[in-house]
Amino acid sequence: MPHTSPATPQAYCLSDFDFDLPPALIAQHPAAERSAARLLDGSGSTPVHRIVRDLPQLLRRGDLLVFNDTKVLHARLFGEKPSGGKVELLVERVLSGNQVAAHMRVSKKPEPGTTLIMHGAAGATDGFSATLLGRWPDASGPLFRLVLSNDQGDDPYTLMQRHGHVPLPPYITHSDSAVDAERYQTVFARNPGAVAAPTAALHFDQALLDQLNAMGVQRAQLTLHVGAGTFQPVKTENLAEHQMHSEWYDIPPATQQAIADCKARGARVVAVGTTTVRTLESWAQSGQTQGDTRIFITPGFAFQHVDLLLTNFHLPKSSLMMLVSAFAGYEHIRALYREAIANQYHFFSYGDAMLLARQP
DSSP, rough: OOBBOOOOOSBBBGGGGGGOOOOGGBBBBBOOOOOGSSSEESSSSSSSEEEGGGGGGGGOOOOOOEEEEEEEOOOEEEEEEESEEEEEEEEEOOOOOOOEEEEEEESSSOOTOEEEEEOOOOOOOEEEEEEEEEESSSSSSSEEEEEEEETTTHHHHHHHHHHOBBOOOOOOOOOOHHHHHTTTTTTTEEEESSSSOOOGGGGGHHHHHHHHTTTEEEEEEEEEOOOGGGGOOOOOOOOOOOOOOOEEEEEEEEEEHHHHHHHHOOEEEEESSHHHHHHHHHHHOOOOOOEEEEOOOOTOOSOOOOOOOEEEEEOOTTTTHHHHHHHHHHHHHHHHHHHHHHTOOOTTTTSSSEEEEOOO
16 A cells, blocks of 8 residues: 555645745756756755765765666657547556556547557657556546557567657756756666656766765665656645655665664765655655555654755755755755755756755
8 A cells, every 4th residue: 555654744834835936047958967066065054055076075984875776768658549639648657468557648538449659759660559448546547547569569668768758847848859868867777667867866977976985985776766746736735635646666675784784883874865765764654665655744754764865956835845844944945945046056857956964
């Protein structure tokens, strides 16, 4: 069963997590080099302006960096109905039997049994089809269940990699390119299944990873397949009424042991990204190392695993704004965001980062 946070968010309401962001600060492209992005060090009481490749100065020998190794699918697919009407699919999850669960954008929803003709990649002579089976996960679910197929019998992962587009976030206004195919993916991505990148981890290049390894900073990996719901704002003023989206995660035994060893030696667990926080704290709350989570972290939440958090800057009124406020303190986060805006930091997926310490 999906795990839900036991914390009841009563002290804050939705409008407490709103802020004005100049549109010019929404990053449309990544930094020229991954580790050259700016880093607002908010781990102390006074913010310090740095860049990501300064991170070795902020960590200690024996600290444990925990990364999300999910791999972003080329999950955006284009095609048409038999009538010629245009269709866009965004695959949220790959199911068994060459089936997928997907969002569908179309003028009029087709009936179950309809076979959509999906476009092949530019220059390709072959396309594929998507046959609509119904809703997912049940008859009233928000997603659609489809079977993807072609004459060669390729599975959905192969079809998406060949014919799909990088599912850039809705606030990025350009079409995906070869640059996005490389940079909207971490250098250590290995488990395909996400429709959005774990963006804090995008800042790590091999040189930075090698430097951290050489100084004795440990590294572990887990998987959370980030869903499109990560971009959706919370819409209920009363936070207790919000229905959190579901995401699948897995924490391998080696990572479980690495965290236990880190705590035993008195070092710090450093989560790279909010997806890593959600995964580790879901495990702490439920005892499950694999499954679906709907954990909703708001101020008052009792963190059990994570000591430091490296994260990008998040959307107003988003669940992630609530998570970082719970982690580092509401007023501290408000002050850091004011500092970032005043100093022209870049926001969201291709934007800059900040380092946070868990509030006492």
